[in-house]
Amino acid sequence: MSCNKKKILLLGEITHAHAYWNSLKDIAEIIVPKARDRAEFIEESKSGAFDDVLCAYRTFSSEAITGRIDEELVSALPKSLEFLCHNGAGYDQIDPEACTRHNIQVSNVPTAVDDATADLNLFLIIGALRNFNKGMVQLRQGNWLKDVPLGHDPEGKILGVLGLGGIGRALKKRTDAFDMKVIYHNRKRLSPDLENGAEYVGFDELLSRSDVISLNLPLNSATRHIISTKEFSKMKDGVVIVNTARGAVMDEDALVQALASGKVRSCGLDVYEEEPIVHPGLLSNPSVMLVPHMGTHCHETRKAMECWAFDNLRSAISTGKLKSPIPEQAGM
Numbered sequence: 001m002s003c004n005k006k007k008i009l010l011l012g013e014i015t016h017a018h019a020y021w022n023s024l025k026d027i028a029e030i031i032v033p034k035a036r037d038r039a040e041f042i043e044e045s046k047s048g049a050f051d052d053v054l055c056a057y058r059t060f061s062s063e064a065i066t067g068r069i070d071e072e073l074v075s076a077l078p079k080s081l082e083f084l085c086h087n088g089a090g091y092d093q094i095d096p097e098a099c100t101r102h103n104i105q106v107s108n109v110p111t112a113v114d115d116a117t118a119d120l121n122l123f124l125i126i127g128a129l130r131n132f133n134k135g136m137v138q139l140r141q142g143n144w145l146k147d148v149p150l151g152h153d154p155e156g157k158i159l160g161v162l163g164l165g166g167i168g169r170a171l172k173k174r175t176d177a178f179d180m181k182v183i184y185h186n187r188k189r190l191s192p193d194l195e196n197g198a199e200y201v202g203f204d205e206l207l208s209r210s211d212v213i214s215l216n217l218p219l220n221s222a223t224r225h226i227i228s229t230k231e232f233s234k235m236k237d238g239v240v241i242v243n244t245a246r247g248a249v250m251d252e253d254a255l256v257q258a259l260a261s262g263k264v265r266s267c268g269l270d271v272y273e274e275e276p277i278v279h280p281g282l283l284s285n286p287s288v289m290l291v292p293h294m295g296t297h298c299h300e301t302r303k304a305m306e307c308w309a310f311d312n313l314r315s316a317i318s319t320g321k322l323k324s325p326i327p328e329q330a331g332m
């Protein structure tokens with residue numbers, strides 16, 4: 001009976017939206033790989049185990065088995081594969097050009113991640129400005145307020161958002177309540193309704209005017225290390241930097257140096273260049289706020305993300321179109 005159904009390749013685990021996932025079984029047969037690493041995965045695919053799959057669903061952590069979805073991996077997948085539905089906003093684990101060359105349409109999960117990530121982003125800004133981490137570390141060591149410098153109020157400070165997308169805009173909504181003045185830089189200026197009062201500035205102006213810089217842009221070849229030594233030198237002394245996007249948009253070595261010199265007063269990080277490895281210069285610095293990639297680490301958000309990704313699968317199977325194709329493939 002199942003032979004008439006379309007096939008979905010499951011890369012990763014279903015953790016929240018079980019009922020929705022089970023409902024997909026009415027329209028699709030689920031193929032679960034046995035591979036434990038990339039070499040085994042490629043071999044399994046070449047053996048024909050994934051033949052005829054139309055769609056693949058993948059999670060962020062499935063990279064531990066498949067590795068990056070790049071030319072080598074995509075070439076080993078069956079030609080029947082037309083849709084790759086990624087569960088996550090950032091899809092830097094996928095090479096969009098390789099997928100396009102092999103006629104694989106890719107979707108991600110925008111919007112559903114915005115509020116939870118912006119909540120964490122705000123927590124990091126306030127914590128870094130107010131030296132909360134240092135105070136908390138000292139308290140646990142029995143050193144009540146020892147060597148904890150006075151912090152700074154967010155009110156009246158200039159927040160420079162690099163990448164005013166969904167998360168950046170959700171952050172602005174939150175920082176408006178703290179009377180922060182928001183300036184932003186994107187490759188293209190947004191429409192006034194999306195700007196919602198944020199001031200559009202050039203990249204260098206954002207670096208030089210901001211009291212707090214928030215990195216909210218995707219990681220790709222154009223944004224890797226977009227913040228490094230030269231950019232730090234253009235910032236105000238004592239600037240605060242927060243990153244909930246991807247670690248590699250900022251050069252971590254350069255950040256550690258900028259913290260040591262005092263150029264950067266403090267930072268708040270949810271993401272790191274080599275997760276789960278964290279730079280020792282960050283780990284040993286009690287003034288910085290460090291969180292282990294928890295931007296969407298909430299029941300409700302994780303469920304909403306799965307549902308969004310499954311909507312993409314359902315749409316691909318029933319209409320031949322994705323609900324949220326990645327921008328690189330718009331019009332494919």
Ligand SMILES: O=CC(=O)O
Nearest residue numbers: 088089090113295
């Ligand atoms: O990091 C989380 C995501 O990309 O959704």
